[in-house]
Amino acid sequence: MSGELKLLKPGIHFMMGNIACAEAALIAGCEFYAGYPITPSNEIAEHMSRRMPQLGRHFIQMEDEIASIVAVCGASAAGVKAMTATSGPGFSLMMETIGLSAMLELPCVIVDVQRAGPSTGIPTFVGQGDVMQARWGSHGDYELVVYSPSTVQEFFDLTIEAFNTSEWLRIPVIVLSDEVVGHMYGRLQVPEYDKIKIINRKRYSGPREEYLPYSSETLVPLFVAAGDGFRIHMTGLTHDERGYPSLEIEDSHKLVERLVMKVRKNAKNLWKYETLYLDDADVVVVTFGITARSTEEAVRRARNEGLKVGMIKLLTLWPFPEDPVKVASQYARRILVAEINMGQLIHPVREVAECPVAGINYPVGYVPPPEYILDGIRAAV
Amino acid sequence: MSQKQILKEKIVEESPRDDLIRRERFPHIWCPGCGLGTVLKCYVEAIAASNIPIDKHVIVSGIGCTGRIAGYVRLDSYHVTHGRPIAFAEGMKIVRPDLEVTVISGDGDLVTIGGNHFIHAVRRNVDINVFLVNNFIYGMTGNQMGSTTPLGAKSSTSPYGCPEFPFNLPLLAAALGAPFVARWTTLHVRQLADAMKRALQVKGFAFIEIISPCPVGFGSYNDLREGRDFIKLFLENCIVDHSADLNKVGITLRPGEPIILGNFVDREVPTYHELELEVFRKAGWLK
Ligand SMILES: Cc1ncc(C[n+]2csc(CCOP(=O)(O)OP(=O)(O)O)c2C)c(N)n1
Ligand code: SF4
Numbered sequence: 001m002s003g004e005l006k007l008l009k010p011g012i013h014f015m016m017g018n019i020a021c022a023e024a025a026l027i028a029g030c031e032f033y034a035g036y037p038i039t040p041s042n043e044i045a046e047h048m049s050r051r052m053p054q055l056g057r058h059f060i061q062m063e064d065e066i067a068s069i070v071a072v073c074g075a076s077a078a079g080v081k082a083m084t085a086t087s088g089p090g091f092s093l094m095m096e097t098i099g100l101s102a103m104l105e106l107p108c109v110i111v112d113v114q115r116a117g118p119s120t121g122i123p124t125f126v127g128q129g130d131v132m133q134a135r136w137g138s139h140g141d142y143e144l145v146v147y148s149p150s151t152v153q154e155f156f157d158l159t160i161e162a163f164n165t166s167e168w169l170r171i172p173v174i175v176l177s178d179e180v181v182g183h184m185y186g187r188l189q190v191p192e193y194d195k196i197k198i199i200n201r202k203r204y205s206g207p208r209e210e211y212l213p214y215s216s217e218t219l220v221p222l223f224v225a226a227g228d229g230f231r232i233h234m235t236g237l238t239h240d241e242r243g244y245p246s247l248e249i250e251d252s253h254k255l256v257e258r259l260v261m262k263v264r265k266n267a268k269n270l271w272k273y274e275t276l277y278l279d280d281a282d283v284v285v286v287t288f289g290i291t292a293r294s295t296e297e298a299v300r301r302a303r304n305e306g307l308k309v310g311m312i313k314l315l316t317l318w319p320f321p322e323d324p325v326k327v328a329s330q331y332a333r334r335i336l337v338a339e340i341n342m343g344q345l346i347h348p349v350r351e352v353a354e355c356p357v358a359g360i361n362y363p364v365g366y367v368p369p370p371e372y373i374l375d376g377i378r379a380a381v
Numbered sequence: 382m383s384q385k386q387i388l389k390e391k392i393v394e395e396s397p398r399d400d401l402i403r404r405e406r407f408p409h410i411w412c413p414g415c416g417l418g419t420v421l422k423c424y425v426e427a428i429a430a431s432n433i434p435i436d437k438h439v440i441v442s443g444i445g446c447t448g449r450i451a452g453y454v455r456l457d458s459y460h461v462t463h464g465r466p467i468a469f470a471e472g473m474k475i476v477r478p479d480l481e482v483t484v485i486s487g488d489g490d491l492v493t494i495g496g497n498h499f500i501h502a503v504r505r506n507v508d509i510n511v512f513l514v515n516n517f518i519y520g521m522t523g524n525q526m527g528s529t530t531p532l533g534a535k536s537s538t539s540p541y542g543c544p545e546f547p548f549n550l551p552l553l554a555a556a557l558g559a560p561f562v563a564r565w566t567t568l569h570v571r572q573l574a575d576a577m578k579r580a581l582q583v584k585g586f587a588f589i590e591i592i593s594p595c596p597v598g599f600g601s602y603n604d605l606r607e608g609r610d611f612i613k614l615f616l617e618n619c620i621v622d623h624s625a626d627l628n629k630v631g632i633t634l635r636p637g638e639p640i641i642l643g644n645f646v647d648r649e650v651p652t653y654h655e656l657e658l659e660v661f662r663k664a665g666w667l668k
């Protein structure tokens with residue numbers, strides 16, 4: 001029986017963000033889901049627990065979020081696409097293993113449905129406080145990709161994109177959603193399947209003796225799975241191209257540089273963003289996630305008032321889309337960064353902007369109403 | 382230079398299971414008198430004797446002296462984070478039930494930092510083998526006490542004697558429903574290799590606690606400075622009793638108190654894989 005038939009039908013749907021995310025994962029080819037209950041991500045796990053077995057795929061509820069992400073890495077080492085979903089407290093627990101995924105180059109997808117923090121915060125309310133953690137949370141030098149959806153459709157699209165990117169670059173990819181996008185119901189258009197691009201990690205198929213699991217000939221080495229007969233070694237210790245532990249400076253340098261460069265060199269291809277009214281904007285609001293929805297309304301109202309305001313909605317947060325922000329800053333007098341935290345995304349914006357940058361920050365737990373953002377815009381103009 | 386070189390050549394020449402050892406990685410990192418070489422030897426013997434194709438065997442280790450075993454075996458081998466090899470093995474085994482996944486790691490790794498994963502993996506009865514090397518200490522990090530350090534034993538962080546009771550691991554594993562539970566020392570080479578062979582056949586979670594000499598670490602704090610001191614300790618104190626009352630097999634290392642060994646449990650318990658197939662049936666995937 002074909003699993004294909006049991007995937008979400010192409011066409012128009014109306015559904016919750018978290019469920020759209022889960023259905024997207026199924027379409028992307030996710031074979032293994034491991035998670036631990038946490039609000040506001042639960043609908044993803046609940047939906048997966050029902051849907052995965054219908055397709056002969058694996059769902060397991062682990063004993064904690066550490067076990068969840070580690071099991072995901074184990075499944076990925078066995079050659080399948082795997083994911084987990086969580087929120088702030090669980091995301092914190094996953095940090096060490098996100099580094100393991102980067103180091104072993106085991107692709108995986110982690111969905112963080114952000115809630116208000118710090119600590120337990122307000123579990124049922126929204127937040128955007130994990131922007132920096134998503135990028136820098138695990139120790140050491142590595143790079144990964146972080147996408148951030150602002151609608152149900154984007155949550156769906158970016159989840160598929162996250163699987164594709166993780167398979168392409170053999171890295172952990174994070175979908176940084178939030179409570180409101182996760183729980184909102186919205187329109188979802190599922191394209192015909194032949195229009196959906198699906199990427200699978202490139203596998204090695206040459207002679208056994210010539211295989212180097214961490215070859216630095218290309219930025220992304222070719223994969224072999226457990227059981228393929230290559231008898232490979234993977235270790236979180238700094239390793240040489242054979243995958244064996246090494247203390248040599250050349251090996252350390254080659255490895256870390258490659259882990260970083262495979263994202264940096266492809267940054268431009270990874271940047272996803274949308275712009276609005278940038279052509280003549282004096283003030284540009286940079287934003288992402290649910291805050292982008294409010295910002296869009298605020299920018300339209302500002303335009304009605306005759307204010308020359310534009311916006312950039314970032315769908316990729318990391319690697320930070322430097323060019324669009326830089327270019328906007330060369331024409332604008334001021335850039336504003338709207339986010340539900342005390343100022344996180346503002347830092348990379350400041351790093352590249354050539355005009356003054358200020359934050360529109362809203363107390364964690366709530367979506368800033370358009371009026372609030374409009375006030376910020378008026379003050380800046 | 383040359384001493385290392387000579388040692389390397391000697392070991393390479395004498396390696397009995399070249400096909401299963403990454404001999405290019407020798408000399409290994411372990412101290413003289415350490416029991417880990419014996420664990421490695423028993424494991425490769427058990428693999429060679431198993432009727433499972435070599436390429437289906439996978440080893441997963443955590444961090445520690447014991448954790449280095451994964452790097453010396455010529456199998457698909459994964460050396461993951463401290464405390465997490467069981468969770469990694471579970472993910473792998475669940476998606477590839479045809480693989481024979483074995484976790485070999487330290488006591489600190491598997492039941493101290495990783496204790497939560499251990500108990501839940503046993504409870505789920507995921508079909509993996511867990512060979513836990515109990516050297517009563519955190520060897521690699523400099524001999525700190527852990528959850529297997531006997532009451533009163535000294536270590537770098539228990540200079541006045543360990544003030545905590547240690548785990549009784551066979552009791553713990555059996556209470557959680559493990560289908561196979563054994564304990565051997567590295568002195569009992571034959572029995573250990575046989576227990577490993579059995580573990581590779583057992584359906585479900587197979588657990589072996591391996592008591593292993595650590596003369597340079599645990600021993601140096603507790604008057605067991607040479608490998609032979611441990612051997613003497615094992616010779617004088619070990620009792621084999623396959624049907625021992627597991628309530629009474631906790632290890633104290635006090636003079637006159639035995640270390641009880643045996644293949645304590647060997648029973649059939651439905652595995653996670655079998656129970657998951659039931660889920661697939663109910664979900665309509667399988668008829
Ligand atoms: C999260 C984390 N905490 C601490 C360490 C440091 N560490 C490395 S090995 C080890 C203990 C190993 O003890 P055990 O598992 O008993 O192995 P042994 O060396 O005794 O074989 C510790 C604490 C680590 N690597 N990771
Ligand atoms: S510290 Fe102990 S366990 Fe580690 S290698 Fe030395 S003797 Fe073996």
Ligand SMILES: [Mg+2]
Binds near residue numbers: 517518519
């Ligand atoms: Mg130990």
